[in-house]
Amino acid sequence: MRLDPDSEFLFEKASDPARGALLREIERRDFVKKAGRVTGGLILAVYLGSLASCVRKAAPVVKRVKPQTSAAVPPPAGQADLAVATGKDAGEITRKAVDALGGMGRFVREGNVVVVKPNASFPDPPIAGNSTNPEVVGQVVAMCREAGARRVIVMDHCLRGLPSACFSANGIGEAVKRNGGEVVAYGAGDNSHGVDAEIPAGVVLKRTNVYPEVLNADVIINVPKAKHHSGTGLSLGMKNFIGVTTQMSSIHNNDLHRAIADLNTLVRADLSVIDASIILLDNGPGGPGPTRAADTVIVSTDIVAADSYACTLFGLTAEDVPYVVYGNRAGLGEVDFNKLKIARV
Amino acid sequence: MSAAGGTRKRRGLSITRRTVQAAFLAFFVVLAFKAAYPPLSTAPSNTFLRLDPLAGFFSLLAARSASVFIRYWPAWILLGLTLLGSRFFCGWICPLGTCFDAVGAIKPRALKYYGPIRKKMKERLARSREGTLPRRFRIKYVLLAVVLALALVGVNLLYFASPLVVMNRSVYYVLLPQIPVLFLVLMLLAFFYRPRFWCEEICPMGALLALFSMEGKRLGARLSPLSVAKDTDACISCGACYRECPFGVDEPYTRSESGALRSADCTSCGACVSACPAEGALALTSFGAKLSRSRGSSTPAKPGLPAPTAPEAHGGLTVTRREFVGSLGLGAVLAAGYAVGLRELSEPVLRMPGAQDESRFLAECNRCAECTRTCPVGCIKPMGLEDGFQKLWTPRFYPRTAGCVFDECNHACARVCPAGAIQYQKPDEVKIGIAHVNRRTCLGYQGRICLVCMERCRFDAIKADGLRPIIDTEKCTGCGACEQTCPTDPSSIVVFLAGETPGWQSGGGRRR
Numbered sequence: 001m002r003l004d005p006d007s008e009f010l011f012e013k014a015s016d017p018a019r020g021a022l023l024r025e026i027e028r029r030d031f032v033k034k035a036g037r038v039t040g041g042l043i044l045a046v047y048l049g050s051l052a053s054c055v056r057k058a059a060p061v062v063k064r065v066k067p068q069t070s071a072a073v074p075p076p077a078g079q080a081d082l083a084v085a086t087g088k089d090a091g092e093i094t095r096k097a098v099d100a101l102g103g104m105g106r107f108v109r110e111g112n113v114v115v116v117k118p119n120a121s122f123p124d125p126p127i128a129g130n131s132t133n134p135e136v137v138g139q140v141v142a143m144c145r146e147a148g149a150r151r152v153i154v155m156d157h158c159l160r161g162l163p164s165a166c167f168s169a170n171g172i173g174e175a176v177k178r179n180g181g182e183v184v185a186y187g188a189g190d191n192s193h194g195v196d197a198e199i200p201a202g203v204v205l206k207r208t209n210v211y212p213e214v215l216n217a218d219v220i221i222n223v224p225k226a227k228h229h230s231g232t233g234l235s236l237g238m239k240n241f242i243g244v245t246t247q248m249s250s251i252h253n254n255d256l257h258r259a260i261a262d263l264n265t266l267v268r269a270d271l272s273v274i275d276a277s278i279i280l281l282d283n284g285p286g287g288p289g290p291t292r293a294a295d296t297v298i299v300s301t302d303i304v305a306a307d308s309y310a311c312t313l314f315g316l317t318a319e320d321v322p323y324v325v326y327g328n329r330a331g332l333g334e335v336d337f338n339k340l341k342i343a344r345v
Numbered sequence: 346m347s348a349a350g351g352t353r354k355r356r357g358l359s360i361t362r363r364t365v366q367a368a369f370l371a372f373f374v375v376l377a378f379k380a381a382y383p384p385l386s387t388a389p390s391n392t393f394l395r396l397d398p399l400a401g402f403f404s405l406l407a408a409r410s411a412s413v414f415i416r417y418w419p420a421w422i423l424l425g426l427t428l429l430g431s432r433f434f435c436g437w438i439c440p441l442g443t444c445f446d447a448v449g450a451i452k453p454r455a456l457k458y459y460g461p462i463r464k465k466m467k468e469r470l471a472r473s474r475e476g477t478l479p480r481r482f483r484i485k486y487v488l489l490a491v492v493l494a495l496a497l498v499g500v501n502l503l504y505f506a507s508p509l510v511v512m513n514r515s516v517y518y519v520l521l522p523q524i525p526v527l528f529l530v531l532m533l534l535a536f537f538y539r540p541r542f543w544c545e546e547i548c549p550m551g552a553l554l555a556l557f558s559m560e561g562k563r564l565g566a567r568l569s570p571l572s573v574a575k576d577t578d579a580c581i582s583c584g585a586c587y588r589e590c591p592f593g594v595d596e597p598y599t600r601s602e603s604g605a606l607r608s609a610d611c612t613s614c615g616a617c618v619s620a621c622p623a624e625g626a627l628a629l630t631s632f633g634a635k636l637s638r639s640r641g642s643s644t645p646a647k648p649g650l651p652a653p654t655a656p657e658a659h660g661g662l663t664v665t666r667r668e669f670v671g672s673l674g675l676g677a678v679l680a681a682g683y684a685v686g687l688r689e690l691s692e693p694v695l696r697m698p699g700a701q702d703e704s705r706f707l708a709e710c711n712r713c714a715e716c717t718r719t720c721p722v723g724c725i726k727p728m729g730l731e732d733g734f735q736k737l738w739t740p741r742f743y744p745r746t747a748g749c750v751f752d753e754c755n756h757a758c759a760r761v762c763p764a765g766a767i768q769y770q771k772p773d774e775v776k777i778g779i780a781h782v783n784r785r786t787c788l789g790y791q792g793r794i795c796l797v798c799m800e801r802c803r804f805d806a807i808k809a810d811g812l813r814p815i816i817d818t819e820k821c822t823g824c825g826a827c828e829q830t831c832p833t834d835p836s837s838i839v840v841f842l843a844g845e846t847p848g849w850q851s852g853g854g855r856r857r
Contacts, residue, residue: 034453035537042533046524123803160803160826162721165753187722187747188801188830230809231796248797249832256794283809286800 080343082300082309090126090277090297091135093345097299098143098273100343107270107301108219110148115217116140116181117269119225119240120156121188122286123169129280129291131170132225136275136297138175140223145180152181155213156243157188160286184213186246194246201330202262204254209246214267222269222303226276226294226310228284232256233321234314235285236307237272238264238332261326264303268332272306274298276313304333305340358629358637359619362436366443373440373509377516382721382754384761391715391763396438397509398424398557399492399550400711404764406496407708416765424554429561430569432554435544436612437571441508441531442544448532449540449591466584466598473599483545485552486669490676492549499704503711504738506549510713514738517714541591545610555609556669562607567633571613572605573597574635579626586617586627597627605630693842694732695742697725698751698775698822699759699768710766712738716758722747724825725758742777744825744840748801751775751824778823778840780806780816781847787837789813798827798838814838 085097098104108114118132126133137154144152154176158166163185167173173183186193194209214220224240232239238260242251244267251259276296283289294313300306304327308318318324318335328335376393379385394400401417401424414421423434435442472478492506503510505527515528531543544551561569575597587598596608597617613629621627621639628638693703697716700706717725717740724747727738740758742749752772759769780798788795789812798814799807806820807827814827816838825840841847 038536039533042529046529121800159801159830161750161753165750230799231794231812248830249834252788252795252797252832286802286805288805 079341081302081340082298082305082337083343083345084309085297085299085345086295088295089135090133090275090295091139093295093297094136094139094273094275094299095143096345097297097343098140098271100345101271101299101301104140104143104147107221108144108147108149111150112144112148112218113151113153113216114144114149114219114221115213116144116152116154116176116221116223117214117240117243118154118156118172118223119227119235119243119275120154120167120170120172120185121159121243123158123161123166124287125169125171126278127291128287129227129278129289130225130285130287132172132223132275133277134171134175136273136277137172137223138179140221140273141176141181142179144219144221149219152176152179153184153213153217154181155184155186155211157186157190157211157246159188163187184211186211188248191246197266199262199266201265203258203330205251205259205262208250208263208266210244210267211246214244219270220267222272224272224274225280226274226298226313227280228282228289228314230284232260232323234311234316236310236321236324237269237274237303238307238323238327241267241269257322258326260323261330261332264327264332265330269303270301272298272300272303274306274310276310279313281314300340302333302340304328304335305337306333308335309337309342358615361637362614363446365437366446369438370440370443373512374516377513377718378520380715380718380761382719382757384719384757391713391761392419394509394513394711394713394715394763395419396423396434397503397507397550397711398427399489399507399553400503400510400764402493402553403496403501403503403711404709406493407499407501407705413765424557426570427554427557427561429564430571431558431561431573431606431611431613432551432609433571433613434554435548435551436614439508439544440512442541444512444528444532445535445540445543446591448535452536452540463584466587469595470582470584470599473595474601478599483552485545485547485549486556487672487675488547489549489552489556490669490672492676494673494676496708499708500735501708501711504713507711508544508548508550510711513713513715517718520718539591544612545592558611559607559609562605562609569605569630569632571629571631573611573613573615573618574605574628574630575600575603576626576628577601577603579623581623581626583622585620585622589616589620591616597621694728694736695744695778695823695840695842697740697742697758697767698749698777699756699770701766701768706766707735707739709764710739710762711764712740713763714738714740715761715763716740716767719757719761721754721757722750724749742825744823744828745836746829748826748829749777749824751822752803775822775824776843777825778842778845779818779821780823780825780827780838780840781849782814782816783837783839783847783849784813785849786833786835787814788833795832797830797832801826801830 079102080100083097083100085093087093116137118137120131122130124130141152141154160166167183167185176183191209193211195212195215196207197210198207199205222237222240224237225235227235229235241263242248242260245251245263276294276298278291279294280287281290281292296313298306298309304324307324311318311321325335327333334340373393395417396419398420401420404413404417427434469478492502495502504514511527515525518525534542584598587595592610592612594608594610596606596611615629615637618627618629618637618639624640625638628635630636696706701709714727717727724742724744725740726743726746728736728741730737756769759767784790792812794812796809796812796814799809804820804822806817808815808817823840827838828836828840831838839847
């Protein structure tokens with residue numbers, strides 16, 4: 001660096017040597033001051049910038065998921081609590097079953113924001129039996145729109161591959177868009193979007209982190225797949241809600257069955273629509289494995305009863321799937337579905 | 346700034362140059378944005394990065410194949426044009442140079458204390474006439490030699506040597522957002538020292554372009570795509586050109602005969618042409634045609650000195666052949682010493698699918714961060730110094746952060762790589778590594794319910810034996826989806842390179 005005092009601009013000004021020396025002093029001091037100010041400003045800006053990025057990361061802690069609307073509305077007298085529809089056309093039997101419970105208008109009000117939670121974890125077509133049948137999801141979305149829902153958000157986290165690719169490979173994305181819904185696809189383990197939530201009724205899971213959509217929903221409709229699960233025996237409605245948390249690890253690191261029941265005390269479904277059109281019998285939840293066309297859709301306001309009924313399709317009872325029993329103990333529903341009024345269509 | 350001092354006028358030429366520079370900078374940044382997933386497939390977003398002849402030489406030295414030569418076609422075009430003219434890239438195109446100029450432009454005038462001093466200029470002109478002007482040695486040629494010599498032993502230093510890579514990394518950091526430290530340091534230096542100090546003194550790519558432009562300077566202005574020509578008859582020797590030159594080239598001032606400038610550091614930016622108060626003394630020419638000539642000043646400056654009359658031609662080259670050969674030798678010695686210490690560090694680490702074998706990867710990867718930027722799941726991150734200096738900033742695959750989705754992103758990282766360090770592979774060819782289960786910590790082996798790894802595996806490579814996961818090593822691609830989600834901490838399922846043994850029993854399990 002050339003710090004020659006005879007630099008150009010001084011050369012022009014300082015004709016008198018004595019005055020020049022004075023000027024040089026002043027100019028140098030000025031320069032040092034200015035340089036200091038600029039450096040200070042830059043350091044401050046960088047520091048504030050890094051602070052701002054820290055602030056953005058802190059998420060609010062949510063105590064409880066917003067209570068759902070239909071919880072307060074008593075069912076009409078004589079109305080069935082559980083509907084089981086059988087038939088080849090999965091979309092059609094879904095509509096029949098929901099109609100047997102009084103139609104979607106019973107759960108979805110004009111202007112509601114509905115979150116539909118399918119099991120869209122796997123990028124395989126319906127024949128593989130590991131994701132919810134797109135026709136069932138599409139029909140649910142269509143019924144919500146008919147009932148006047150403002151937005152129907154279909155969300156899940158995807159276990160295999162890119163979320164967007166997953167939703168297009170299993171056909172759910174296309175079915176949702178065709179029927180006027182929106183898809184929100186997360187990658188499993190992506191906890192950058194989650195919101196912390198406490199689970200007051202939790203036994204083993206006291207805290208978790210959930211995707212914001214379920215917190216802001218007026219109505220939550222659970223549209224799980226009934227299938228084999230190597231860990232829990234069967235994957236049904238209650239287990240499907242693992243897909244609303246960002247923290248799969250903390251769920252599995254606990255007693256998984258109890259953790260599922262705890263999670264279900266936080267996020268309650270207004271309606272459960274279990275897709276059992278093609279059921280995966282082994283090597284679940286992802287497969288590939290043997291499948292059976294059970295051609296059934298089970299719909300209920302009682303998630304435990306629906307799960308308990310779905311067990312029978314596999315030749316099992318709720319006793320074989322402990323989380324259903326824990327759900328019953330936690331007061332989430334009735335494990336003995338025979339106590340309920342069942343409509344078969 | 347005119348020679349008379351005081352008024353600071355923007356001339357047409359300087360406005361044109363600023364516009365061209367801004368356009369290229371914007372283009373560069375847009376391309377950097379476009380590298381985000383999904384990257385452009387028709388017009389590769391890395392064309393600009395392949396404009397770098399130094400990177401081209403690097404890859405040629407490392408790969409020694411014709412395909413690399415073809416891959417770097419933009420660099421050879423640039424080099425060809427430079428060979429005919431000047432290092433115009435630095436003055437008109439280089440995005441880092443544009444940033445330096447921008448910093449120089451915002452600098453308050455009171456801080457510009459570095460300009461040449463009139464007294465010294467006179468002395469310089471006099472000594473130039475005598476032919477006793479000492480040649481200034483510039484470190485950039487040594488650095489170029491070191492960088493090229495290291496390329497021979499497979500060490501890639503482009504992250505510092507190529508302004509395009511420096512710039513690309515900076516854009517990447519800003520987008521993250523992180524603080525681009527190197528960029529900020531350079532900009533601060535540019536602000537407090539001189540705007541173009543880097544380009545003039547240090548930049549190895551600039552040195553390469555300068556060396557190539559030297560030969561072209563002998564050919565004459567007729568062949569040159571861009572150069573500055575002087576008309577000694579019109580020159581009033583006021584020195585405005587020298588003082589305005591961002592590279593401190595004195596040739597337009599001291600040169601004693603008419604014709605195109607020969608200084609290796611002249612970027613044909615035309616700053617001297619804009620500044621010249623003597624009508625027609627300097628002109629920016631292209632293939633012999635004058636694009637812009639000095640228009641003269643409304644207040645002509647007093648001639649500082651009589652016009653130079655020295656008969657001998659002044660080449661203005663800033664490096665002699667002897668100096669260059671000497672620096673090559675020095676570079677070779679340094680490189681040899683460096684390479685000896687590197688052998689043990691070049692053990693392979695887990696990288697993205699299609700990454701070349703480690704030594705070639707290290708040689709070809711120029712650390713431009715394009716792959717990191719494009720990865721849709723963010724499973725590639727630049728390495729730090731944990732595995733030695735040689736691997737600094739090379740992209741590494743971190744399965745615990747995210748599993749690789751090569752089968753769904755259509756191998757985006759390979760498609761954006763400008764250097765060919767990552768080769769495109771079809772999904773069924775991919776074998777990043779193999780997952781291994783640590784049976785001492787895996788929940789399934791403790792009789793607990795989990796099998797999340799099996800849920801995540803999309804290659805059907807994990808089977809359940811009761812509650813315990815079993816890996817099918819044939820089917821496993823090493824995508825790492827299982828490692829990402831394993832609930833235990835640390836992960837009980839870890840991707841290792843094929844052939845590596847986990848060594849759980851010996852308390853190992855550390856992946857290279």
